[in-house]
Amino acid sequence: MEPRPQRQPLEPPLVDDRPLWDLWQAAYGFPTVTVADELGLFARLDEAPATAAEISAALHISDRAAEAMLALLAAHGFLVARDGRFHLTPLARSYLLPGNPFYRGGLFALYKDRPRTHAVVREALLHDRRLDAARATASWTDGDWAPERAAAMTAMMHAMSLASAVGLARLLDLSATTRLLDVAGGSGCFAVAFAERNPSLRATVLELPAVCAVADRLIAASPAAEQVGTHPANMFADPWPGGHDAVFFSNVFHDWDRDRCLDLGRRAFAALPTGGRILLHEQLLADAKDGPLGPARYALMMAIYQEGKQFTFAELAALLGECGFVDPDVLPAYGDFSLVSARKP
Numbered sequence: 001m002e003p004r005p006q007r008q009p010l011e012p013p014l015v016d017d018r019p020l021w022d023l024w025q026a027a028y029g030f031p032t033v034t035v036a037d038e039l040g041l042f043a044r045l046d047e048a049p050a051t052a053a054e055i056s057a058a059l060h061i062s063d064r065a066a067e068a069m070l071a072l073l074a075a076h077g078f079l080v081a082r083d084g085r086f087h088l089t090p091l092a093r094s095y096l097l098p099g100n101p102f103y104r105g106g107l108f109a110l111y112k113d114r115p116r117t118h119a120v121v122r123e124a125l126l127h128d129r130r131l132d133a134a135r136a137t138a139s140w141t142d143g144d145w146a147p148e149r150a151a152a153m154t155a156m157m158h159a160m161s162l163a164s165a166v167g168l169a170r171l172l173d174l175s176a177t178t179r180l181l182d183v184a185g186g187s188g189c190f191a192v193a194f195a196e197r198n199p200s201l202r203a204t205v206l207e208l209p210a211v212c213a214v215a216d217r218l219i220a221a222s223p224a225a226e227q228v229g230t231h232p233a234n235m236f237a238d239p240w241p242g243g244h245d246a247v248f249f250s251n252v253f254h255d256w257d258r259d260r261c262l263d264l265g266r267r268a269f270a271a272l273p274t275g276g277r278i279l280l281h282e283q284l285l286a287d288a289k290d291g292p293l294g295p296a297r298y299a300l301m302m303a304i305y306q307e308g309k310q311f312t313f314a315e316l317a318a319l320l321g322e323c324g325f326v327d328p329d330v331l332p333a334y335g336d337f338s339l340v341s342a343r344k345p
């Protein structure tokens with residue numbers, strides 16, 4: 001019998017395998033935060049920093065469960081351990097305390113039980129679920145949302161968008177704008193943030209009627225409430241209000257296929273005077289479509305849940321050009337967001 005050929009002793013791979021561990025285990029971060037949120041951990045640590053043993057006693061969980069949860073939250077940057085006690089970091093204080101305006105609770109409520117599994121991604125990638133998404137968004141566009149659904153969705157988008165709205169308002173020069181139309185403006189957080197920063201600006205949030213009812217309540221709580229109003233309408237079917245010199249869309253073009261985006265761009269063009277600006281707030285993919293990670297993940301979510309996609313700047317510039325706009329430009333905005341703008345000649 002011939003001896004079996006023996007392989008060479010193994011050398012380690014050229015790169016270490018930490019990214020693969022990360023890929024495998026990253027999915028646990030979000031549910032650990034939503035469970036900790038549900039258990040009231042962050043509010044408790046805001047009252048008083050605590051040891052793992054104190055947390056396990058207070059939350060009636062085992063010591064090893066408390067240790068695992070606290071270590072993961074600290075490794076994600078939400079907690080810091082000092083002298084054996086866990087303290088909230090500024091990141092946790094900003095986004096995880098229920099009393100904070102930037103609290104992400106509305107997002108947690110809607111996303112904590114959404115399956116992010118092989119089957120879900122496989123279905124989206126193999127059978128482009130645009131048709132299902134179109135059916136789901138038909139209930140959006142037809143405006144037949146029950147008030148509870150509109151409230152939950154709007155609370156989710158508000159939680160998702162408020163920080164980027166306030167961040168964008170600091171960056172964006174609206175000194176030459178008198179009236180801004182925020183199309184599909186959700187909770188109105190962008191219109192409100194712009195108005196609070198620009199006392200002479202007036203803004204209108206065009207939204208589905210059920211969402212306007214929620215936005216009206218959020219707008220009323222702003223010191224700039226007098227400057228902002230809502231306009232209940234279906235953006236694809238109803239006339240848009242006139243008299244605005246800027247039309248703003250945030251996280252809207254990425255929801256829709258190219259024809260719908262062209263329709264929105266052309267409607268904005270028709271609604272604007274000469275010299276008026278269109279502003280698109282989106283997470284952009286790099287020209288080579290090789291990242292960054294945040295927008296790339298968002299693109300995958302669009303493939304799962306919506307009809308649209310994340311764009312590159314060049315794609316949006318071409319689309320706006322087809323609608324008649326000129327001088328496309330891009331400004332890095334808050335976090336992973338960018339602001340694409342163009343002018344009606």
Ligand SMILES: C[S@@+](CC[C@H](N)C(=O)[O-])C[C@H]1O[C@@H](n2cnc3c(N)ncnc32)[C@H](O)[C@@H]1O
Binds near residue numbers: 157183207249251
């Ligand atoms: C992804 S959210 C973006 C909300 C907001 N601009 C933001 O960035 O937080 C999309 C919004 O489009 C609105 N929408 C969907 N179809 C619409 C339609 N036909 N007319 C007006 N608004 C619509 C939804 O109600 C929702 O608020």
